Amino acid sequence: MWAVTAFFFIVVGTVVWILEHRINDEFRGPPKKQLITIVWFSLSTMFFAHRENTVSTLGRAVLIIWLFVVLIINSSYTASLTSILTVQQLYSPIKGIESLKEGDDPIGYQTGSFAERYLVDEIGIPKSRLVPLGSPEAYAAALEKGPAEGGVSAVVDERPYVESFLSSQCKFRILGQEFTKSGWGFAFPRDSPLATDMSTAILTLSENGELQRIHDKWLVRAGCGSDGTEIDSDRLHLKSFWGLFVICGAACVLALLIYCCQIILKFRRIARAESVGDGSGSSHSRNLRRLISLIDEKSDPSKRDKKRRKIDAQQQSHSMENSASGGRTPTLLAPPATLLSIPG
DSSP states (O other): OOHHHHHHHHHHHHHHHHTTTTTOOOGGSSHHHHHHHHHHHHHHHTTHHHEEEEEEEHHHHHHHHHHHHHHHHHHHHHHHHHHHHHHHHOOSSSSSSHHHHHHHSSSEEEOTTHHHHHIIIIIIOGGGGGEEESSSHHHHHHHHHOOTTTTOOOOOOOOHHHHHHHHHHOOOOOOOOOOSSSOOOOOOOTTTHHHHHHHHHHHHHHHHHHHHHHHHHHSOTTOOOTTTHHTTTOOOGGGGTHHHHHHHHHHHHHHHHHOOOOOOHHHHHHHHHHHHHHTTTHHHHHHHHHHHHHSSSSOOOOOOHHHHHHHHHHHHHHHHHHHHHHOOOOOOOOOOOOOOOOOO
16 A cells, blocks of 8 residues: 555656656756655655646646545545554553552452462452453453443453463453463472473474464464454555546546647657758657657747737737827817908
């Protein structure tokens, strides 16, 4: 998931650089600067902190789609991380035997086990908090109820019995560090040859891996996932976002195809004009150099922009002429009339 996301960060940055290189000064410069710009632009889109402006329509379209994908990934990651941290906090308030000792909740133990005396005498837990349980089913029922409903908060038992119980119960797990009790072993009469034979047999089984195979056969949680099954279900997977990546990849490919078509058409017009002017054909190497130069050169304003500016200039000129002559009306000038009279 994260490898594909990182790959798309680089791909989108490269595609935007290709689309903006000819018309955007922020994506031009020495090769080292351009490489840094690609990497910085790619990573900054993760936090919507990119400073480079996109000018081309194709570049803006690709960037909008990618920012939408990044927004969904960021939101999903935030929600997933919050869920994982919440599950870990709510998984169990018990961290080990010390936190169990400091609380007041009931503690279960196997009926007839040494665990009762061990918890009372060596750990210092009051006997009133201990609840005897006689079967794995009783373990599961008491743990599911919890202290609030008359159950127990934890069960303390020997490791083989605990692993045997967990091999068929996927809802529970071992918490904290193991605490051991000294004095366990096989007892034989003094100078008994069985002591040496037993020790040799146990050592042999341990060295050839037979003890581990026996353990895996009877005590491994074959029917359950790992302890992080619930947490793993909240993690982000590629299959949940493959549609977004496909859309983003298709947008990048389509934008590059349109860009390449524009470059090729412009190259053919320039090559045709130069061929007509020179009166001779062009070699393949010359055409290749011309194409590379066209791709790398700073793009001039398009003909449409030139035409628009020309029309605007003409309209402005006409408006100035009209304003110069529009306020005047034709006037006939004549000297003031004078009435002359001849004395009679």
